[in-house]
Amino acid sequence: DAKTTQPNSMESNEEEPVHLPCNHSTISGTDYIHWYRQLPSQGPEYVIHGLTSNVNNRMASLAIAEDRKSSTLILHRATLRDAAVYYCILRNNNAGNMLTFGGGTRLMVKP
Amino acid sequence: EAQVTQNPRYLITVTGKKLTVTCSQNMNHEYMSWYRQDPGLGLRQIYYSMNVEVTDKGDVPEGYKVSRKEKRNFPLILESPSPNQTSLYFCASSTWLSGANVLTFGAGSRLTVL
Numbered sequence: 549d550a551k552t553t554q555p556n557s558m559e560s561n562e563e564e565p566v567h568l569p570c571n572h573s574t575i576s577g578t579d580y581i582h583w584y585r586q587l588p589s590q591g592p593e594y595v596i597h598g599l600t601s602n603v604n605n606r607m608a609s610l611a612i613a614e615d616r617k618s619s620t621l622i623l624h625r626a627t628l629r630d631a632a633v634y635y636c637i638l639r640n641n642n643a644g645n646m647l648t649f650g651g652g653t654r655l656m657v658k659p
Numbered sequence: 660e661a662q663v664t665q666n667p668r669y670l671i672t673v674t675g676k677k678l679t680v681t682c683s684q685n686m687n688h689e690y691m692s693w694y695r696q697d698p699g700l701g702l703r704q705i706y707y708s709m710n711v712e713v714t715d716k717g718d719v720p721e722g723y724k725v726s727r728k729e730k731r732n733f734p735l736i737l738e739s740p741s742p743n744q745t746s747l748y749f750c751a752s753s754t755w756l757s758g759a760n761v762l763t764f765g766a767g768s769r770l771t772v773l
Contacts, residue, residue, distance in 0.1 A: 580758070580759040582759065582761075584762070589767075590766060590767070591663075591749050591751075591764030591765055591766050591767050592702070592749070592751075592762070592764050593764065594761050594762060594763070597756075597757070597759050597761065599758065599759075639759065639760070648704070648718075649694075649701045649702035649703075650701060651701055652701070
C-alpha cells in the first residue's frame with residue numbers, strides 16, 4: 549500500500565473547525581482515501597472515504613487535492629467527544645487484505 | 660443494532676494455555692479480519708477471511724489460527740500463547756460502501772499472557 553504521512557498530534561478548541569492533513573504523494577489512481585478514528589478505549593471507527601471528489605457525511609468532510617497527493621479531513625465544529633486518534637489510509641479495492649493503519653494524528657480538543 | 664461482538668473483553672492467561680477469542684457480526688458481512696494493536700506499532704492485521712471457509716494470513720499471523728465455518732463467526736485461536744502475544748485485539752467485518760470496503764470494528768479484547 550502507498551504510504552501516508554500525518555502529523556503526530558494536533559490541538560483544537562471546542563466548537564471550532566479542525567483540519568487534519570494527510571500527505572500521500574505515492575497514491576495510485578485506484579487508491580481510495582479512507583479516514584478512521586479511534587476514541588480512547590474503543591475500536592477504530594469509520595469516518596469517511598473518497599476517491600477524487602470532495603465528500604461530505606454527517607461526521608465530517610473530506611477535501612481531496614486535485615492531484616490527489618494530499619487530503620484533509622474537516623471536522624466542522626470540534627467537540628470534546630472528537631478527541632481521538634485519526635488515521636488516514638489508502639486502499640486499493642483489488643487487494644485481498646484490508647486496511648493498513650499508520651500512526652495517525654492524535655487530536656486534542658480543549659474546552 | 661449492527662455490531663461486531665468480541666469475547667472476552669479482558670483476559671489474563673499463562674504461557675501455553677490454549678485460548679480462543681470469539682468474534683461475531685450481525686451484519687451478514689462476507690469479509691472479516693483480526694488485528695492486534697501494540698504501542699508504537701499501530702494496528703497490524705493477523706488474519707482475514709473473504710468468506711466462509713476462506714481464510715488468509717495478514718501481516719503478523721505467527722502463533723495464531725482462525726476458522727470461518729459460518730459467515731457470522733470468526734474466532735481467533737492462540738494454541739500456545741506466549742508473552743509476546745500480550746496485546747489489544749480487534750475483530751472487524753466489512754461491507755461495500757460507495758465503491759470501497761468499509762470496516763466495522765469490535766470493542767477490542769485485551770489479552771495478557773504471563
